Amino acid sequence: MAFKRNFNIMARPVTLLGHLVAISIAVLILVWILHFREGVAFKSDNKLKILNLHVLLMVIGLILFGGQAIMAYKSIPAKKYWRKVVHLGLHAIALAAAIFGICMSFKFHRDIQLKNLVSLHSWFGLITVCLYGLQWVVGFFAYFFPGAESRRRASLMPWHVYFGIFVFLMATCTAELGLLQSLDTWFLLGHTQENLIINFTGLLIFLYAATVVLTVILPPLY
Template identity: 35%
Template sequence: MAVASAIPFSLLLLMRITGMMAAMLVVVWVVHFRGGMTLISEDQGLIRNVHPVLMLVGLILLNGEAMLIYKTALGTKNYKKVLHLVLQAFALALGVTGIWAAYKFHNDKGIGGFYSLHSWLGLACILLFGIQWLAGFASFWNTRSGRINKHTVLPWHSFLGLYIYGLAVAAAETGFLERLTFLQASRTISRDSLEALVVNCLGLVLALLSGCVILCAITPRMSKDDVYRALQ
């Protein structure tokens, strides 16, 4: 039976707007206030600045879009499966690169890594993301996997996807707080500075975005008959 998305257009529009705002704010933060970003530089601070951008774009923005592909994209089911898989692969690649950038900064500076709640959440998120991607590929692209097996795996795949997304948001929020605390404690910026305002706004926008994504994800799809009856 054909299905259609039951996601209200206004909710989908709000999700896209907040996603663009989050991307814009994180880029403004690292480029305008923190001096820019690059993967290759003698300035380790520029390498560190890659981390928040790639983690947010990969594990939150791309991941969120990939989670909703079956409800938002047009096309056949196989096309949506391919798009879902590819977007998640890109998200994972960006996440791994972002983790590497943070590790390289800490290693080159001689700073111990993986000591904070932020780093533990981030590491757990990227490990679970990799396991989820491999498990999903094995379950839903394996021609030997029967329909009953896929039917059993799907609810757990969906739950773990939402859980990982929640971990990514929690890791990002704690990361913003950790970085802002370090900057303020070292008197690099003041508590009422414009940079502090930008980072706090970024955290609020991300909280709003995550709510929109999760609400879109749990909104059930409707058959065409259901849509017709709802409009009567």
């Protein structure tokens, strides 16, 4: 494919687009949860607030921070070591948010006595978080501490990139499934403002993922 040679734009401007899309998604999710829904809570008699916390942690934590972590190598004007630290740190935040977010969804299910792990969304989500954790641990030991020997690092790198993108896109797909599921049942859907906000959020999340992946395959600015 020789992507690197042929693409005629650089990664840096695309990371700017990524940041803009990320901000738009954060705004839409906050408007949705705070204005159209009841806000968030860790403990509440209004159980939907717990589910909203799940949504917030997953979209802003896992998707937005995870995407920023992937783009870090192209967006941060610093030495390689510091970009790696940011990459690792942001992924740790994303992973922690995802684990906490999944706990919230189990808590919500327990509180309103719904069965766990029934929907396609839940299957995708649990697999995604397990793979995300695995990828983080392997990445940490291979590239940060103690670090594998140089040849092994190099031969692992394309797999690290491919598998990382795979897991990120699986997280994206899980988010889309969650957004669809949040409108309860499609026979109840209507052209309400909330419906439109959810659909636009879904499109923007997909655009964000496409932008993040593009920054990975584009050559860096320097």
